[in-house]
Amino acid sequence: MIRLFNTLTRQKEEFKPISVDEVNIYSCGPTVYDFAHVGNLRAYIFADVLKRTLLYNKYKVRHIMNITDVGHLTGDRDMGRDKMEISAREQGKTAWEIASYYTDSFLNDIKELNIILPDKLPKATDHIKEMIALIEALEKKGFTYTTSDGIYFDTSKLKDYGKLAKLDIEGLKEGARVEANVEKKNPTDFALWKLSVPKGAHPELVEGSSKRQMEWQSPWGVGFPGWHIECSAMSTKYLGQPFDIHTGGVDHIPVHHTNEIAQSETAYDKPLANFWLHSEFVMIDEGRMGKSEGNLITLQELKDKGYSPLAYRYFALQGHYRSKLNFTFEALDGAQNALNNLYSTIAEYKEPKVGCAEFERQFLDAVNVNLDTPKALAVMWNMINSDYPGEAKLQSLFEFDKILGLSLKETWQELRRPLPDDIQKLVQQREDERQNNNWKKADELRKQIESAGFEIKDTDNGPLVKQKIS
Ligand code: AMP
Ligand code: ZN
Numbered sequence: 001m002i003r004l005f006n007t008l009t010r011q012k013e014e015f016k017p018i019s020v021d022e023v024n025i026y027s028c029g030p031t032v033y034d035f036a037h038v039g040n041l042r043a044y045i046f047a048d049v050l051k052r053t054l055l056y057n058k059y060k061v062r063h064i065m066n067i068t069d070v071g072h073l074t075g076d077r078d079m080g081r082d083k084m085e086i087s088a089r090e091q092g093k094t095a096w097e098i099a100s101y102y103t104d105s106f107l108n109d110i111k112e113l114n115i116i117l118p119d120k121l122p123k124a125t126d127h128i129k130e131m132i133a134l135i136e137a138l139e140k141k142g143f144t145y146t147t148s149d150g151i152y153f154d155t156s157k158l159k160d161y162g163k164l165a166k167l168d169i170e171g172l173k174e175g176a177r178v179e180a181n182v183e184k185k186n187p188t189d190f191a192l193w194k195l196s197v198p199k200g201a202h203p204e205l206v207e208g209s210s211k212r213q214m215e216w217q218s219p220w221g222v223g224f225p226g227w228h229i230e231c232s233a234m235s236t237k238y239l240g241q242p243f244d245i246h247t248g249g250v251d252h253i254p255v256h257h258t259n260e261i262a263q264s265e266t267a268y269d270k271p272l273a274n275f276w277l278h279s280e281f282v283m284i285d286e287g288r289m290g291k292s293e294g295n296l297i298t299l300q301e302l303k304d305k306g307y308s309p310l311a312y313r314y315f316a317l318q319g320h321y322r323s324k325l326n327f328t329f330e331a332l333d334g335a336q337n338a339l340n341n342l343y344s345t346i347a348e349y350k351e352p353k354v355g356c357a358e359f360e361r362q363f364l365d366a367v368n369v370n371l372d373t374p375k376a377l378a379v380m381w382n383m384i385n386s387d388y389p390g391e392a393k394l395q396s397l398f399e400f401d402k403i404l405g406l407s408l409k410e411t412w413q414e415l416r417r418p419l420p421d422d423i424q425k426l427v428q429q430r431e432d433e434r435q436n437n438n439w440k441k442a443d444e445l446r447k448q449i450e451s452a453g454f455e456i457k458d459t460d461n462g463p464l465v466k467q468k469i470s
Helices: 038-056 085-093 095-112 129-142 169-178 227-239 250-268 297-304 308-318 327-346 357-366 373-384 389-404 410-417 422-435 440-452
Strands: 002-008 009-015 022-027 060-065 144-147 149-155 191-196 221-224 241-249 273-279 282-284 454-459 462-467
Touching: 002 273, 022 038, 022 227, 038 060, 038 095, 038 241, 038 282, 038 297, 038 308, 038 357, 038 389, 060 227, 085 095, 095 308, 129 144, 129 149, 129 191, 129 221, 129 227, 129 250, 144 227, 191 227, 221 227, 221 422, 227 241, 241 250, 250 273, 273 462, 297 308, 297 327, 308 327, 308 373, 308 454, 327 410, 327 454, 327 462, 357 373, 357 389, 373 389, 389 410, 410 462, 422 454, 422 462, 440 454
Parallel strands: 022 060, 022 241, 241 273
Antiparallel strands: 002 009, 144 149, 149 191, 191 221, 454 462
16 A cells, blocks of 8 residues: 655545556656756656656556746746746757757756656647647636736636645735736736737836747737646646646645646646645755755766766655755765665675565555655665575665666676676776875776776775776
8 A cells, every 4th residue: 555645635645546557647847947956856856756666566657747948937926037038048049949958958867867757758838739728718717817918817716726735815915015916816816828028017027028939829919828837738638637646846836736726627627636746845055955046056066076876866765755855965975875885785695586575565665655765775774784695685675776766786787797807907907006006007097997988986895896887
């Protein structure tokens, strides 16, 4: 039995899929205006652990993750400017080039983190037709109104608006005076379609929007979709409605997911998704990691500093997805050491044989109760430190890795493969030079070994040499 914390009910609930054998998951994907930072990547590692846990429990999984390549404004409540357009202007490229470049970079990041590629990664810009159809359905039902800058959803017409976030609507009304968009009827109303060139008025709305690159014809004029309508249109297109699980970061709860629910449930008179799962933030120096906070770290930066992407995955697994995770380089060093330790431990094990049933049960219990990866890692280390034979431990580790995704099998195969004689010779020569403090010569030998396609890591037990895993 799998139990998952559902943000809708604020409770751990038994997970039961809509269809017997297949689970449908939709994950809000990246906004491709810049490199993903490692905080963003945590959200996708979490979704990957969820998916792997369901696969481990023998479900088939259909996983959709969108690519937001238009319409995500700098402010979640329809304020500010389109992040894609800003980035294009800053970098002197077209918005399409920006989208393509950062999508590729994101795909590379998730590959390096062993995140199983979603079955589909639909782009918002390829689904404008579906979004327009959805807005028309809402218009027909009388839930929309026009302002000088677009078409808005009237949230006051919904009795249960804000149920996901348990929004304090009265409190929001109080705060409405600070809203710049005075044309909105209610502070929680949100844009479904924005016009490229607003009719008249507000300088905040006109600024920067007059020369948009990404815009489309619509029944309401030339413009672009709101961020929320994108996910409503794409999730329903690929998964139907309702589908099983919707994931995202906690910041999506009060606005983005609240508005997805409002639109989709109004349009089709049925729930959008049964389970809503949200991952917490990665923090740095006690603040949220983010672009506007100016404290972000990318996976590339970690690699440049010598960390392996899977050390970051290990680091993320050490925290529960519903807890904030404090990023420090000391903690990442700890994760890298633990991972290296794990690799050098498994290198000692011979062929896998009948696993450790007792620990496999404990591991499954840990992940099946709301994806408790810190507990699962603890079970793994308890097993490694137990008296079971190495072959049994290896068998179970390969099972665990179906969820952990730390490349244990591939690494074990690489580590156990005998080194070619010429490489063995170079490694030995390098060791001799190191013993004699000839660091320059040792360094040259390292480079020679590396250019032959091998990685060399110095451990307390001597050098660990393995073929590079591409
Ligand atoms: P974005 O590309 O800005 O649309 O965000 C992608 C994902 O990253 C969303 O699911 C956000 O909730 C999540 N996210 C943003 N900042 C952080 C952070 N500091 N830690 C964890 N997740 C984050
Ligand atoms: Zn979304």
